[in-house]
Amino acid sequence: MSFGQGGPSWGPGGGHTPDWAALAEESAARSRRKKWLMIGGGALATAAVAAIVATAVITANGNDDPARSDKNASELPAPAELPTESAAPGPSFSSVAPPPPPDPKEYISDAGKDTVPITADAFFPGKRLTMGDRVHTKGATAQTRDCATTTQGALGSILTNNGCEQVIRATYRKDGVAVTVGVAVFKTEARAKKAAQQASGGIASLNGAGVPTFCRGGQVCRRTANSYGRYAYFTVGGFTNGKNVTKADTNVFAVGDDLTNFTFRQIHHRGEVQASAAAGAPVS
Incomplete structure (x- = not known):
């Protein structure tokens, strides 16, 4: 079943x-x-x-x-746009180097370029000369084209034979010491250098304007001779009381060195002024 x-x-x-x-x-x-x-x-x-x-x-x-x-x-969402670089032009630089600035010495080495008027006030301005902490009072100044009359000894003929055009003199005094500096002007640097190298005798002292006669009549004084550009410059320094200068009289040497340095700077500044004018730039 x-x-x-x-x-x-x-x-x-x-x-x-x-x-x-x-x-x-x-x-x-x-x-x-x-x-x-x-x-x-x-x-x-x-x-x-x-x-x-x-x-x-x-x-x-x-x-x-x-x-x-x-x-x-x-x-679908569109892809985000990426920022692109600016199309503005970047700075451009010239591949040509700028010309070098004029050399001031060129303008005080040749009469053809050194055309600024030559005056006593331009070389020796004001009533005082300050060099560091030393202050010198300016006495008399003089300017002449008869170069030989500004000298003592053989320097007159040396200046004349080298073609001296004119001489500017200025005297400064400080504490019984007086120094006269004379700047002789030539046509070329070579003539000025030769005159300074041949120097014998010296520049004649310049009295007046509070400075008595000094460094005359056989008094022993300190004398220097230098040149820069077409300028030869000379100093004579000593005591205003007629005392002879010795190597120990450092005050006489200090005043003479101040006048020598100042004269060099003034000649160089003359070149700077003319070089800057040629380049279109002002000089302080």
Whole structure:
């Protein structure tokens, strides 16, 4: 006797003893179906997840999707514009080096360039000369074209033979010491240098304007000779009371050195003024 599908099976002989072999086979068949169902369902789930991941990748990488429509492409945000460099031109530099500034010495070395008027006040301005903490009072000044009359000893002929054009003199005094400086003017630097190198005798002292006669009548005094550009300059210095100068009289040497340095600076400044005028730049 048997029941419908799914019912228990009974063994042969019509007894009520179940057919255990049939039941075991039926149970094994159900287990096999359940196992295949589970395997099949897992495969379907895995396929579904893979499809979702693939879809997400394609969506995130829209540029790689050959089937993407133009409409979808237009809906994507446009890439940000990067700033561009300014079109304004940068600074330009000339490859040509500017000419060097004029040399002041050129303008006091040749009469053709040294054209500023020569005067005693231009070389020796004011009433006093200050050098450091030393103040010297200016005495008399003189200017002449008869160069020989401003000298003592052989210097007159030396100036004349080298073509001296004029001599400017000025005297300064300080604490019983007086110094006369004389500037002799020549056409060229070579002539002035030669006159200074040949110097013998010296410039004659210039008295007046509060300064008595000094360095005359055999009095021993200090004398110097130098040149710069087309100018030769000489000094004679000593005591206003007629005392002879010795090497120990440093005050006489100090006043003479101040006058020598000042005269050099004045000649150089004369060159600076003319060089700057040629270059179009002012000089203080």
